[in-house]
Amino acid sequence: xxxxxxxxxxxxRTHPTAGLYLRVAVVLFVLTALEVYAFEVSRRxxxxxxxxxxxxxxxxxxxxxxxxxxxxxxxxYMHLKQDATIxxxxxxxxxxxxxxxxxxLIMLFSVVHLMP
Amino acid sequence: xxxxxxxxxxxxxQPSAHTGLETRKLAIWTFIGSECLxxxxxxxxxxxxxxxxxxxxLPHESSQCMLHGRLQECEGIFEISLVTVGTAVLLFSSxxxxxxxxxxxTGNRRRLIGWLTATVLGGLFFVGMQVYEFTHFxxxxxxxxxxxxxxxxxxxxGFHGTHVTIGVIWLATVLVLAIRGKLPPEKALNLELAxxxxxxxxxxxxxxxxxxxxxx
Amino acid sequence: MATSVLDHxxxxxxxxxxxxxxxxxxxxxxxxxxxxxxxxxxxxxxGLEALLIRWQLARPENDxxxxxxxxxxxxxxxxxxxxxxxxxxxxxxxxxxxxxMIGARDVAFPRLNAFSYWVFLLGGLFLNFSFLINAAxxxxxxxxxxxxxxxxxxxxxxxFWVIGLQIxxxxxxxxxxxxxxxxxxxRAPGMRLMRMPMFVWMSLITQMLLLxxxxxxxxxxxxxxxxxxxxxxxxxxGGGGDPTLWQHLFWIFGHPEVYILILPAFGIVSEIxxxxxxxxLFGYAAMVFSGAFIAFLGFGVWSHHMFSTGMGPVADSxxxxxxxxIAVPTGVKIFNWIGTVWGGSLRLKTPMxxxxxxxxxxxxxxxxxxxxxxxxADLQQTxxxxxxxxFHYVLFGGSIFALIAGAYFWFxxxxxxLLDDRIGxxxxxLTFVGMNxxxxxxxxxxxxxxxxxxxxxxSGLGFDLMNLTQTIGxxxxxxxxxxxxxxxxxxxxEQPRRIAPADPWDAATLEWxxxxxxxxxxxAEIPTVEHRDELWWRKRKAxxxxxxxxxxxxxxxxxxxxxxxxxxxxxxxxxxxxxxxAGGVVLNLAGAAILFFGAFRxxxxxxx
Numbered sequence: 001x002x003x004x005x006x007x008x009x010x011x012x013r014t015h016p017t018a019g020l021y022l023r024v025a026v027v028l029f030v031l032t033a034l035e036v037y038a039f040e041v042s043r044r045x046x047x048x049x050x051x052x053x054x055x056x057x058x059x060x061x062x063x064x065x066x067x068x069x070x071x072x073x074x075x076x077y078m079h080l081k082q083d084a085t086i087x088x089x090x091x092x093x094x095x096x097x098x099x100x101x102x103x104x105l106i107m108l109f110s111v112v113h114l115m116p
Numbered sequence: 117x118x119x120x121x122x123x124x125x126x127x128x129x130q131p132s133a134h135t136g137l138e139t140r141k142l143a144i145w146t147f148i149g150s151e152c153l154x155x156x157x158x159x160x161x162x163x164x165x166x167x168x169x170x171x172x173x174l175p176h177e178s179s180q181c182m183l184h185g186r187l188q189e190c191e192g193i194f195e196i197s198l199v200t201v202g203t204a205v206l207l208f209s210s211x212x213x214x215x216x217x218x219x220x221x222t223g224n225r226r227r228l229i230g231w232l233t234a235t236v237l238g239g240l241f242f243v244g245m246q247v248y249e250f251t252h253f254x255x256x257x258x259x260x261x262x263x264x265x266x267x268x269x270x271x272x273x274g275f276h277g278t279h280v281t282i283g284v285i286w287l288a289t290v291l292v293l294a295i296r297g298k299l300p301p302e303k304a305l306n307l308e309l310a311x312x313x314x315x316x317x318x319x320x321x322x323x324x325x326x327x328x329x330x331x332x
Numbered sequence: 333m334a335t336s337v338l339d340h341x342x343x344x345x346x347x348x349x350x351x352x353x354x355x356x357x358x359x360x361x362x363x364x365x366x367x368x369x370x371x372x373x374x375x376x377x378x379g380l381e382a383l384l385i386r387w388q389l390a391r392p393e394n395d396x397x398x399x400x401x402x403x404x405x406x407x408x409x410x411x412x413x414x415x416x417x418x419x420x421x422x423x424x425x426x427x428x429x430x431x432x433m434i435g436a437r438d439v440a441f442p443r444l445n446a447f448s449y450w451v452f453l454l455g456g457l458f459l460n461f462s463f464l465i466n467a468a469x470x471x472x473x474x475x476x477x478x479x480x481x482x483x484x485x486x487x488x489x490x491x492f493w494v495i496g497l498q499i500x501x502x503x504x505x506x507x508x509x510x511x512x513x514x515x516x517x518x519r520a521p522g523m524r525l526m527r528m529p530m531f532v533w534m535s536l537i538t539q540m541l542l543l544x545x546x547x548x549x550x551x552x553x554x555x556x557x558x559x560x561x562x563x564x565x566x567x568x569x570g571g572g573g574d575p576t577l578w579q580h581l582f583w584i585f586g587h588p589e590v591y592i593l594i595l596p597a598f599g600i601v602s603e604i605x606x607x608x609x610x611x612x613l614f615g616y617a618a619m620v621f622s623g624a625f626i627a628f629l630g631f632g633v634w635s636h637h638m639f640s641t642g643m644g645p646v647a648d649s650x651x652x653x654x655x656x657x658i659a660v661p662t663g664v665k666i667f668n669w670i671g672t673v674w675g676g677s678l679r680l681k682t683p684m685x686x687x688x689x690x691x692x693x694x695x696x697x698x699x700x701x702x703x704x705x706x707x708x709a710d711l712q713q714t715x716x717x718x719x720x721x722x723f724h725y726v727l728f729g730g731s732i733f734a735l736i737a738g739a740y741f742w743f744x745x746x747x748x749x750l751l752d753d754r755i756g757x758x759x760x761x762l763t764f765v766g767m768n769x770x771x772x773x774x775x776x777x778x779x780x781x782x783x784x785x786x787x788x789x790x791s792g793l794g795f796d797l798m799n800l801t802q803t804i805g806x807x808x809x810x811x812x813x814x815x816x817x818x819x820x821x822x823x824x825x826e827q828p829r830r831i832a833p834a835d836p837w838d839a840a841t842l843e844w845x846x847x848x849x850x851x852x853x854x855x856a857e858i859p860t861v862e863h864r865d866e867l868w869w870r871k872r873k874a875x876x877x878x879x880x881x882x883x884x885x886x887x888x889x890x891x892x893x894x895x896x897x898x899x900x901x902x903x904x905x906x907x908x909x910x911x912x913x914a915g916g917v918v919l920n921l922a923g924a925a926i927l928f929f930g931a932f933r934x935x936x937x938x939x940x
Contacts (some may be wrong), residue, residue, distance in 0.1 A: 132516075132517040134520075134521065137516075139513055142517055143441070143509060143513045146513060146543065150543040153547040153548055154547035154551060157548045157551035157584075161551070161555070161566070161581075170571065261562055261563040263565075263571070263572065264566075264573065267558065267565065
């Protein structure tokens with residue numbers, strides 16, 4: 001395939017359709033609604049049964065939901081799924097460093113010391 | 117940009133003969149990677165100082181605030197419903213711009229201009245929501261220097277809002293170009309670059325929104 | 333703006349000469365020369381600051397400098413040498429060499445390139461302007477909080493520092509973006525990544541470090557500016573802030589920064605040793621991967637600058653381990669340089685002297701560095717002259733030696749004239765003796781307990797003789813740079829000129845295949861590359877030296893038009909940032925307006 005052919009930089013031959021974009025938008029909306037709902041359940045403490053499960057796990061729940069939204073926008077709207085891998089690399093490597101940074105700083109500033 | 121005598125093209129508009137990638141697209145992704153570290157530092161600081169404010173207002177809990185010269189009880193300052201609407205609008209604006217880009221790439225002028233206008237309006241709504249929120253908080257006693265929450269909150273969301281504003285200006289500029297007929301399919305990259313920046317700004321908010329507003 | 337196509341064969345034609353042509357240039361070679369000249373001047377200023385420091389410390393209880401002036405001098409010495417000296421000197425080489433080495437006509441974004449230079453110049457002038465009002469930065473090049481708070485630093489000194497560094501940061505990030513994209517996307521046909529010259533590889537990795545590290549210091553500086561200008565408490569304990577947050581953010585930037593300072597030097601030495609050993613670089617792939625590993629791991633060691641801040645045994649251990657680990661890829665490089673020279677047919681010219689000197693001095697600097705990696709040992713060493721010894725060995729014996737080696741090596745390519753080799757060797761010995769005399773005793777001085785950043789010391793502590801020796805050494809160093817200036821002046825001025833051919837050193841990389849100095853368009857025809865060390869292969873295939881490349885007309889080669897919008901936009905940034913310390917919102921708005929106006933005109937300007 002000629003290097004000048006734009007398809008050379010795309011991994012898939014089929015372009016996402018408007019329908020796919022719309023479905024991604026709907027999923028993003030639903031995930032956001034779930035995030036807010038989880039927050040509200042945890043905040044109000046009701047329904048009690050659900051709150052018992054959600055409240056202690058609120059942070060992992062929010063992390064998973066927001067990570068899913070992040071991935072959807074990156075892969076489909078930013079086209080990373082179809083584009084050349086280098087673009088994903090340019091995003092993922094700094095992201096890894098960024099995540100390590102956030103976690104390291106939180107740990108360094110946490111009041112709890114892990115050893116006496 | 118430069119053309120070689122022998123015909124090799126080194127034009128920032130054209131894909132590289134070597135990698136097949138458009139140079140400006142590579143540049144915008146590189147920039148996005150760099151910006152990840154910028155926002156990571158701001159978010160880290162917000163999290164490190166979370167719960168360490170010496171005085172209110174606080175995001176969710178009640179606290180003591182200094183209002184009108186007196187120490188008073190004040191409630192948690194966040195109004196989740198407003199921010200949620202803004203969040204949804206920003207998310208949908210990413211959808212709008214993808215549709216606009218599709219219009220640009222297929223030469224569909226109405227689709228391009230319609231969806232791009234919607235994107236710009238969505239961005240303006242989000243900025244407007246933030247300005248309203250900041251003003252509202254300020255009147256409820258949360259100044260920039262009131263406490264650590266104020267400083268970290270306004271800095272983090274303020275920089276994000278500035279990025280959104282720059283994105284709105286950029287998209288509006290491209291919209292003007294499109295209306296003037298200067299965005300044919302060959303030049304769709306101009307919109308794609310702005311759209312990538314816009315999605316990044318959205319993605320940063322996807323992280324900020326739960327971290328700041330939904331974690332107690 | 334002019335849209336005429338310039339005649340690229342005649343460098344004396346209108347548009348090519350004169351001040352305006354330099355102000356509007358977007359040619360990477362000219363921008364490289366601008367960087368080099370400006371950086372060298374700042375380097376001499378930084379050297380003068382050092383000499384003043386050393387003069388003050390020559391005797392105990394000296395009163396040559398007041399404590400206040402002393403604080404400004406050591407702060408500006410560090411800030412200048414790092415941000416206005418070594419980094420832009422490296423940028424000179426990035427600019428001049430990268431397009432040539434990869435077979436391109438220019439960088440990916442020529443006007444952004446010019447913009448980076450102008451922002452650097454304006455930032456450097458802004459920072460040094462502070463001296464004129466006796467308000468030079470005075471809290472160390474690392475500006476620890478909360479000494480830098482408005483309470484403890486009420487004057488404008490730290491404002492100059494905060495704003496100056498933020499301006500310089502813009503230049504660095506813009507340039508890094510440019511060079512990164514250039515190296516990835518503008519390589520000539522056949523120039524695969526693993527065929528690139530090692531200097532290009534090290535530069536590529538450096539740009540990535542710049543892009544990832546500078547945003548962090550930008551945030552750190554924003555917080556400091558907020559504390560000082562608006563009264564927040566990011567770093568002030570009174571408002572709930574934690575001063576060590578500054579240290580963490582600063583060193584998350586600061587440690588990658590030292591790799592930013594040394595990796596280009598690694599690249600330069602990796603070009604010079606093979607040429608003067610007449611042997612290819614030993615272990616090319618290992619050099620690439622060790623460089624990448626050093627850079628990546630460099631983000632995981634930052635708190636070794638903070639062993640004395642009470643982080644606790646877990647944090648101390650983690651950072652101690654990562655710091656020790658980073659010595660491994662560094663050691664790989666040193667062995668590979670030795671392996672390159674081993675068994676080679678050595679030609680001991682000035683560039684080789686400095687390159688070999690680099691290896692030796694960097695080993696010493698690396699050894700003292702790894703000694704710091706042990707927290708208990710570091711508790712004694714930190715904040716003493718032992719640290720000063722360490723970083724001067726790696727930064728002077730390392731970066732500066734390599735930059736001088738590169739200057740001698742590439743001067744003929746850049747200016748078409750060879751520097752005098754005998755004077756160069758004289759400079760080497762003066763530099764070598766001066767450097768070791770100045771910095772070696774500091775190891776002992778530090779272990780004997782002399783702290784850093786003290787403007788004087790009492791007699792009778794055993795510090796006197798070492799300090800005097802160090803001062804004498806620094807004077808020899810000063811002399812060595814006068815010798816270098818003389819060499820440059822003499823070589824350019826003397827008749828008959830020692831004209832440099834295209835390939836005076838019998839070197840291996842593409843920049844030596846075109847005339848010295850290169851024509852504006854670099855290559856008449858974009859080369860096709862088939863090997864690493866392409867030029868050596870071509871000479872081998874030809875059975876001997878290649879014919880001297882002719883200067884051709886360059887008709888039909890389109891190059892980007894000159895432009896002044898990068899300069900205008902740079903001025904906008906300066907004005908905008910100045911508003912935070914004087915002039916207020918009016919200046920912020922004016923600066924933003926100039927910035928936006930410049931950027932829009934830049935974006936819509938015909939590029940030719």
